[in-house]
Amino acid sequence: MNAMNEIEASDSWSVAGQSFTSRLIVGTGKYKSFEQNAAAVEASGAEIVTVAVRRVNVSDPNQPLLTDFIDPKRYTYLPNTAGCFTAEDAIRTLRLAREAGGWELVKLEVLGEAKTLYPDMRETLKATEVLVAEGFKPMVYCVDDPIAAKQLEEAGAVAIMPLGAPIGSGLGIQNRVTIRLIVEGAGVPVLVDAGVGTASDAAVAMELGCDGVLMNTAIAEAKDPIMMARAMKAAVESGRLAYRAGRMGQRRYADPSSPLAGLI
Amino acid sequence: MTTTDGTLSITVNGQHRRVTGGITIAELAAELGLVPEKVAVERNLEIVPRSTLAEVKVEDGDDFEIVTFVGGG
Numbered sequence: 317m318n319a320m321n322e323i324e325a326s327d328s329w330s331v332a333g334q335s336f337t338s339r340l341i342v343g344t345g346k347y348k349s350f351e352q353n354a355a356a357v358e359a360s361g362a363e364i365v366t367v368a369v370r371r372v373n374v375s376d377p378n379q380p381l382l383t384d385f386i387d388p389k390r391y392t393y394l395p396n397t398a399g400c401f402t403a404e405d406a407i408r409t410l411r412l413a414r415e416a417g418g419w420e421l422v423k424l425e426v427l428g429e430a431k432t433l434y435p436d437m438r439e440t441l442k443a444t445e446v447l448v449a450e451g452f453k454p455m456v457y458c459v460d461d462p463i464a465a466k467q468l469e470e471a472g473a474v475a476i477m478p479l480g481a482p483i484g485s486g487l488g489i490q491n492r493v494t495i496r497l498i499v500e501g502a503g504v505p506v507l508v509d510a511g512v513g514t515a516s517d518a519a520v521a522m523e524l525g526c527d528g529v530l531m532n533t534a535i536a537e538a539k540d541p542i543m544m545a546r547a548m549k550a551a552v553e554s555g556r557l558a559y560r561a562g563r564m565g566q567r568r569y570a571d572p573s574s575p576l577a578g579l580i
Numbered sequence: 581m582t583t584t585d586g587t588l589s590i591t592v593n594g595q596h597r598r599v600t601g602g603i604t605i606a607e608l609a610a611e612l613g614l615v616p617e618k619v620a621v622e623r624n625l626e627i628v629p630r631s632t633l634a635e636v637k638v639e640d641g642d643d644f645e646i647v648t649f650v651g652g653g
Contacts, residue, residue: 372646382650
């Protein structure tokens, strides 16, 4: 095995006992069509996709379904609780998701208010405890607070997913210090969920030592979502490699790269 | 609210419906044009396991939520 193969081969990650190669998780909302969505997922290289749980359309049951375009046998579906503002609603949604899909790995998010979509941590913690007791394996969307992250981990969250910035804002990682503190303190995978706007934001998250990045709008609302999906794949891989490689120290002033000796 | 014609009054995803008395939840799903393998059913806030959909009978006054996976982030 040559050195490059070794770099690639030794870097899978796992959550709740399932192993993955791609560190990019993508959402399936806001796309113009199912076809575009499927092509973007393909280009992203993601192995996990988030999905929402909603009422079936009883008045038109023959409408195409997400599962017809993004095969749940090929991709791990991660059902979310988007739109839930109480622990009770989130738990109810995930019980239905488990019945619809048949798996325990889920994404929990309990929102505090519509304007910021900031998580309600009191309800989030409550829901995590109930879900874990019922056998779920919740990956939990949360504030970028190292103490809250610890509490979620103690409650049984299988992954901690702090926001980089508000959902759908595309503002990038607002607080590198808290994300790094969460990564350093966590015994479970940490993924930045929400706030990524462009490729460099994803790379920043990975350079901070995150195990992965979850994004939806940054790809879906790009002018060319398929090209952006490919950009995000490259960014997550680059950021991860840079983190593993160990970046150089920062200096306040210049340091020449060419030898000073032998100057004419 | 069982009526003399033997139909049942139920709610499906927030909408009122009338269905024939004695049908199972699987038959209700088929009547709605749904494929049971692709949906999950909650009756009166309790999950109905997919394996029992063909056995459990619809009762008068039942409140159903029938969901599936859609695109989301």
